[in-house]
Amino acid sequence: MSDPRLTLLLALADDELVMGHRLSEWTGWVPYVEEDLAMSSIAQDEMGHARALFEIAATIDGRDVDALALGRDADEYRNAVICERPNRDYAYTAARHYLYDTADAVRLEALQASTFKELVEVVGVLRLEERYHGDHARVWFERLSTGPVEARQRFAGAMSEALPEAMAIFEPLSGEDALLADGTLPRSGEDMLATWLATIGTDLEAVGLDAVLESGSEPTVGEMVPTSSGASELTDDARPLRVPGLARRDGSWVHAGEFSGAGGRQGRHSDDFPALWEEMTGLYRAHRGATW
Amino acid sequence: MDVWEVFSRRTADDPLVHVGAVKAPDLELALVLARETFFRHGEGVDCWVGRRGDLHRVAQPETLGGVTDKSYRRADGYVGVGAKLKRVRDALAARGLTVDGERPDGKR
């Protein structure tokens, strides 16, 4: 991978492919039928965006779209680790969806000013569909964070799990300096990360979930003892961890120090990736050259 | 005075379709007026009205159905299938793979 433009394209395309792959696993399972339809369309959009990006990558790489999407070795995939995590429940899915799509919006907005003409054209089209993803993610963000007690609890927990890893969407790319120098990448990952943190910081504070950024989830109220006066203790399994690599300066959240959940951009994935990769690419790899 | 949107069903098998609107101060009058405004030639078998203020438009209607290639969801994504069937059938017949059997159209 000598051409840094290919590094950028594969990072973008693999994020969309793997995110779409995970979201497509919800098709048929979402426990509310209309939402199943909405999430399936978002999954299709993401996979369609991957295809559009692979089409550009193919002109540089020489391999065709399917060989790029389904025919590479596991360590050749450049998606951020957050994308490959299993869906868990709908609260985690919604939290990740919000984090990913707000991050993607920052990234695509920046790329709109790229000097890479083919990419700019595709980005313009992708952004039209990403606006709906943003709307959808925010509707859920609002409903879950202000909704029923259990929904809010689950959402806060999911957010504190997903957020540190989502920061690594902006993990530096190899060759990022060259991409910045010729204007292919108009803003550095670090710069975009700052914008994104400001956005989600504001959103989280607005619904009183900024504790997620600061200290992980709050301790939960334990089992109620059923006596006439009641009694309940705070459980001691609270997670008082700060989001690694995050600090608050002058009233806003900024990146400071390391990335947790990083490695995806270098092809170093989590334990969740091999099974995903095997399932996603197995049939294609078993019949190379066949048409379907 | 409110605007009431009027919907019609041409036959019992058809979906409701928007046919126009009437202005009326209340529902009762809107229903009475919609009848003769839109159905006097027998244009439909069913009529519904709804206050315009109760109807809401979706954001970005121009992106309904998607902007990136979604032809796989539509008939135009499969226009070549009929011709492909004929091509594959002929190719398989040439390879002698067709299964023989009595058919309703009398051909074997």
Add this chain to the structure above:
Amino acid sequence: MTYEERTAEFKARIDAGEKVEATDWMPDSYRQAALKFIEMHANSEIMGALPEREWIPRAPTLRRKLSLTAKVQDEVGHAQILYRIAEDLGKSREAMFDDLVNGRTKFHNVFHYPTKSWGDIAVIGWLIDGAALVTQHALLGCSYAPYVRAMRRICAEESLHLRHGEDMTLELCSGTDAQREMFQDAVNRWWRPIMHFFGPPSNPEKDVLLYWGIKTRSNEDLRQEFFTTYVPKLWDLGITVPDPALRFEESTGEWEWGDPGWDDFWQVVKGNGPMTQTRLTWRKAMWDSHAWMRDVFAGIRRVA
């Protein structure tokens, strides 16, 4: 007017080809039959999503991954339309889902089997959707108007699915030997469930759905149409049908066919299909673990 008189008048309307709307008066027996039938159809669409969706993550090209996702999404969409209509007949969606996941209501027999290869996806997309389309076209003449309107939309989407399934089939049948074998093997495993799909030959005189005009054609009639449409096409593609008794009898103008193992069919009906419990267990687990999501949809808010 007595109940009996109203029922007789209603029956006369049905026999004259008139349509029934949700807001019309209807005999209890009509309402129950329509509800049960539409609920079972809705259950089948939502459960029918499961065998196919297993292959979305494994689809062999990006375009097939997209088209299969969209196809399964459409099945879920059909369930949405049908549950909505069923609700208007007097049972909440929540109750219908609860009955489904707890095994108290039924779904079509073909959705109780495993999908073992991509060949299964082609068979489902072409032959099972083809069989479904034969039966669903017949429902366009249903006496219950909301269902007819739903079927119009559903049939249009199913026609698209059929093209999609045919396309996948043609790729396999004209592909490598391994691909052809994949498809033949899938036909061999699915043929009996497809025969079961049309149901055992039944006595039309006793069928309450025919009596009320909720359906208009008999099981055997529909099965014969399926044979005529699909058996010659399979033969053209060099695919054998795993029923040695199957033949078209010119003198009667009918297809003769062999016993497809009705005992297996009745086992599936009783909820003992190879994948029945697995799929219901997962569906129930998802339903139970997401009760909080139903609270969100119920509009319950934390007072800020």
